[in-house]
Amino acid sequence: MSRFATGVVVLTVGGEDIHGMTANAFSSVSLDPPLVLCCVAHSAVMHQAVSSAGHFAVSVLGADQEQQARHFADKQRPLGQAQFESVRTRPGTRTGAPLLVGALGWLECELTESYRAGDHSIFVGTVLDSRRGPGQDALLFFEGSFRPGACEPRKTS
Numbered sequence: 001m002s003r004f005a006t007g008v009v010v011l012t013v014g015g016e017d018i019h020g021m022t023a024n025a026f027s028s029v030s031l032d033p034p035l036v037l038c039c040v041a042h043s044a045v046m047h048q049a050v051s052s053a054g055h056f057a058v059s060v061l062g063a064d065q066e067q068q069a070r071h072f073a074d075k076q077r078p079l080g081q082a083q084f085e086s087v088r089t090r091p092g093t094r095t096g097a098p099l100l101v102g103a104l105g106w107l108e109c110e111l112t113e114s115y116r117a118g119d120h121s122i123f124v125g126t127v128l129d130s131r132r133g134p135g136q137d138a139l140l141f142f143e144g145s146f147r148p149g150a151c152e153p154r155k156t157s
């Protein structure tokens, strides 16, 4: 799987279960209705957080957000609200989950299905709201390393 280049997101949950986690097992599933999925390890604090809250939000990281990606994958980070003290966020309007300022885009989702699959669960979310940020360059993950991915603006004829 290290040969498969992906983007990088931070999954977040708001409310009593407030938590954040870096993930790359994230994908669109369906356009109508709009569904996305993320895969979360059973051992992760995030697994219980998503299951309890019944929602999750997704911040799609830009090329300049490697530090945030490392932070939300670091097992030494504090739990709860304290893990967001070094990160600028705003609450999502639909879920209250923290959305990372400066991300390329954001999704807020209601948890609609979950499937156990090996040591992870596949969480399927119905998209309640989606927004684009102004950034252009994505943060990529390939061969176990973060890489900035520059995107040429799309040419219009």
Ligand SMILES: Cc1cc2nc3c(=O)[nH]c(=O)nc-3n(C[C@H](O)[C@H](O)[C@H](O)COP(=O)(O)OP(=O)(O)OC[C@H]3O[C@@H](n4cnc5c(N)ncnc54)[C@H](O)[C@@H]3O)c2cc1C
Binding pocket: 008, 020, 021, 022, 023, 024, 025, 026, 039, 040, 041, 043, 044, 045, 046, 047, 069, 072, 073, 074, 075, 076, 077, 078, 079, 141
């Ligand atoms: C590029 C990238 C992509 C990734 N993609 C995915 C992915 O798609 N899916 C996935 O599941 N993982 C993924 N990971 C791994 C994931 O980001 C880390 O393992 C992350 O630390 C797990 O998040 P967590 O906070 O839910 O759990 P943990 O890291 O296990 O816990 C978070 C915090 O809670 C503390 N804690 C844990 N248990 C307790 C307890 N019982 N009492 C008190 N404190 C406790 C820990 O010390 C830590 O401070 C990815 C990592 C990277 C770098």
